[in-house]
Amino acid sequence: MFKNIPIKIVLVFFLIGIIIIGGFCGFFLNSLNIISQKIQVEQNLDIGQVTDMINQLENNTKVAVIIFSIAYIIVGIIIAVILSKFVIYPVNKLIQSAEKIKEEDKNIVTKGKKKKDVGNLENVFDMMTTELTEKLSEVSTQKNQIETILLHMTDGIIAFNMKGEIILINPAAKNFLSIGPEDIMFDDIFKKFKLDINMEKIIYLESWTSTEQRLKVEDKYVKVLFAPFKDESDRPNGVIAVIQDITEHVKLDNMQKEFVADVSHELKTPITSIMGYADTLLEGEYEKETQDKFLNVIASEARRMARLVTDLLTLSRYDSNKKGTQKESFDLGDLVKRCQEKLGIEIQKKNHNVSCFVTADVPPVYADKYDIERVVLNILTNSIKYTPEGGEIKIYVGFVYNDAYIKVFDNGIGIPEEDLNRIFERFYRVDKARTREMGGTGLGLSIAKEILDKNGGSIDIKSVVGQGTEVVVRIPTKV
Numbered sequence: 001m002f003k004n005i006p007i008k009i010v011l012v013f014f015l016i017g018i019i020i021i022g023g024f025c026g027f028f029l030n031s032l033n034i035i036s037q038k039i040q041v042e043q044n045l046d047i048g049q050v051t052d053m054i055n056q057l058e059n060n061t062k063v064a065v066i067i068f069s070i071a072y073i074i075v076g077i078i079i080a081v082i083l084s085k086f087v088i089y090p091v092n093k094l095i096q097s098a099e100k101i102k103e104e105d106k107n108i109v110t111k112g113k114k115k116k117d118v119g120n121l122e123n124v125f126d127m128m129t130t131e132l133t134e135k136l137s138e139v140s141t142q143k144n145q146i147e148t149i150l151l152h153m154t155d156g157i158i159a160f161n162m163k164g165e166i167i168l169i170n171p172a173a174k175n176f177l178s179i180g181p182e183d184i185m186f187d188d189i190f191k192k193f194k195l196d197i198n199m200e201k202i203i204y205l206e207s208w209t210s211t212e213q214r215l216k217v218e219d220k221y222v223k224v225l226f227a228p229f230k231d232e233s234d235r236p237n238g239v240i241a242v243i244q245d246i247t248e249h250v251k252l253d254n255m256q257k258e259f260v261a262d263v264s265h266e267l268k269t270p271i272t273s274i275m276g277y278a279d280t281l282l283e284g285e286y287e288k289e290t291q292d293k294f295l296n297v298i299a300s301e302a303r304r305m306a307r308l309v310t311d312l313l314t315l316s317r318y319d320s321n322k323k324g325t326q327k328e329s330f331d332l333g334d335l336v337k338r339c340q341e342k343l344g345i346e347i348q349k350k351n352h353n354v355s356c357f358v359t360a361d362v363p364p365v366y367a368d369k370y371d372i373e374r375v376v377l378n379i380l381t382n383s384i385k386y387t388p389e390g391g392e393i394k395i396y397v398g399f400v401y402n403d404a405y406i407k408v409f410d411n412g413i414g415i416p417e418e419d420l421n422r423i424f425e426r427f428y429r430v431d432k433a434r435t436r437e438m439g440g441t442g443l444g445l446s447i448a449k450e451i452l453d454k455n456g457g458s459i460d461i462k463s464v465v466g467q468g469t470e471v472v473v474r475i476p477t478k479v
Contacts, residue, residue: 156222156243159229160186162236164199176222176243186239190224193217203228203236214246221250255425263427267308270301311443315426318450327455332365332372332404332475333358333397339376340395346384356395365404365475367455372475375451375459378444379408379471386469387412403457403474415463423461424449 150157156173160166164186173179183189186199193215202211211226223244231237277294286294340347340356347354365372383393387410396407415423422428427442445459452459456476463469 154245156241158189158241158243159238160199160241161238162199167238173241173243176220176245177217197226199239202226202239219247220245221247258427263312267305270305270308273301274298274305308443311447314447315443315450318447318454326368326370327366328369329364329366330369331362332406333362335369335373336376336395336397336406339373339380342377343380343384346381350384350387350389350391352384352387352389352391352393354393354395356397358397359399362397362399362404363477365477367457367475368451371451371455375448375473376406378448379406379473382444383408383410383412383469383471386410399477402476402478404477405475406471406473408471409468411468414465414467414469415461416465420461420463424459 150168150170153170153172156176157168157170158166158173159168166184169179177189179189190197195213195215197211197213213224213226215222215224223246225242225244226239227242228236228239277298281291281294336358337356340354380393380395387393392411394407394409396405396409398405398407419428424445426446449459452473452475458474460472461469462472
C-alpha cells in the first residue's frame, strides 16, 4: 500500500511539521525565560529553585514535542495515504491514460472502484475516451475507404498544400503524368508540360472556379481540372488536380471529323460528275453514242451515290440501335451457297475458280438471316473484286465449340500489314483510288463488323500482300 504514497507528499508534510514544531519550541522556550525572570523578581525565589522548575518544564516540553511529532508523522502518513489513494493515484491513472491516448492506444478505460468527485472525473474521462475511440475508429474507417477509392479510381487525383507540395496522390495520377519520386512540387509536375498555370492563378484569380487544361503525355491525351479547396475558416488551403484520360474521346472526335469530311468528299465526287455531264448534255447536241456514254456515267455515279447513302443510313440505324435484329435459326451452308449463286455473273466476268465446302455436322445458326447474308455478300464481293482475273477463291463452312464459322481464302492482291488494324474504320481504304474505281463506298467492312457485333458474332482478317487474304466469320448457334 505504501508504495503508492508519493515521496513528495511525505517530504512536504515532514518539512511543514519541522517548521511548526521548531517554531513552537522556540516560542515556548522564550516564554519560559520571561516567566522565570518575573518569578525571581516578584517572589524573590532562589535562582536554583527557579532553574530546577524551568528544567523540569523543558523536559516535559520535549516529551510533549516528541509525542506531538510522532502523532503528526502518523497523521501525515494517513493523510498522504488517503490523498494518494483517492486523489493522486486516480489522477495519475488519468494522466497515464491520456498519455496512452496521445500515443494512439485507443483501447483505454480506467478500471477500479470510482468514488465521489474523483470517481465522477474518471467516469467523465471514460465517457470521453469511449466517444474519442468511436470517433477515431470512424475516422480510421473513412480514411481506409478514401484510400481504397483513390487506389482504384481510373481518374488521377493530386492534392497540393499552399506551398505547392504534394500531400496526396493516387497511382492513376502517377501513371497519367509519368510522375517520379523527384516530382514533389506543383511546378515540378506541370512546368515540364509547358502549361501556363500556377498555384496563385488557380487560387486567387479564377474566382474559386475550376481551371481546365489539356495535354498530351506520350501516346495519351489527358484533361487536367484544377480547383482550389478551403479550410474550416473558409480560407484557401491548397489545390486539387483531377486527371482524366480522354484519349478515346479525342480519337472518336477525330474520327467523327474525318468521317464528316469523307462523307462530304464521297458525295461531292459523284454529284460533281453528274452535274458536269448533265450540263454538257444541256449545252449542245451530241451524237447518240456520246449521249449514251454521258448518260451511262451519270447513271453509274447516281447508283454509287445511292449505295453510299444506303450504307450511311444502315450505319446510322446500327449506331442509334434503331435497327432491330430479327433472329432465327437457319442453315448457314445453304445461305453461303445462295450468296455464291447471286454473285455468279461477277465470278464469270473475272473467270475465277470458286469452290465451297460445307461440313456435315454444322448445326443451324441463330442470328438475323438478312444481316448475315449481307455480311457474306460483302466478303465474297471483296474477294472477287480484289483477286486478279482467273484467281482462286475457297469457302469453308464448319463448326467449332458453340459457333459456326465461314472461312474465305483468296489469292488476291492482299492487304498491307500496317493497314490491317484500320480496315474496319469507316471510309478507310487501303487504296482509295482503286476502291473508288471498283465502286466501293469504304463502308462495307464497317457495316459487316457492326452486324456481327449485334448478332453476337465476330470477324477476323489476315492478309499478306501479293499472296492473298483470309477472312474468318464466327456466328453463334445457340439461342
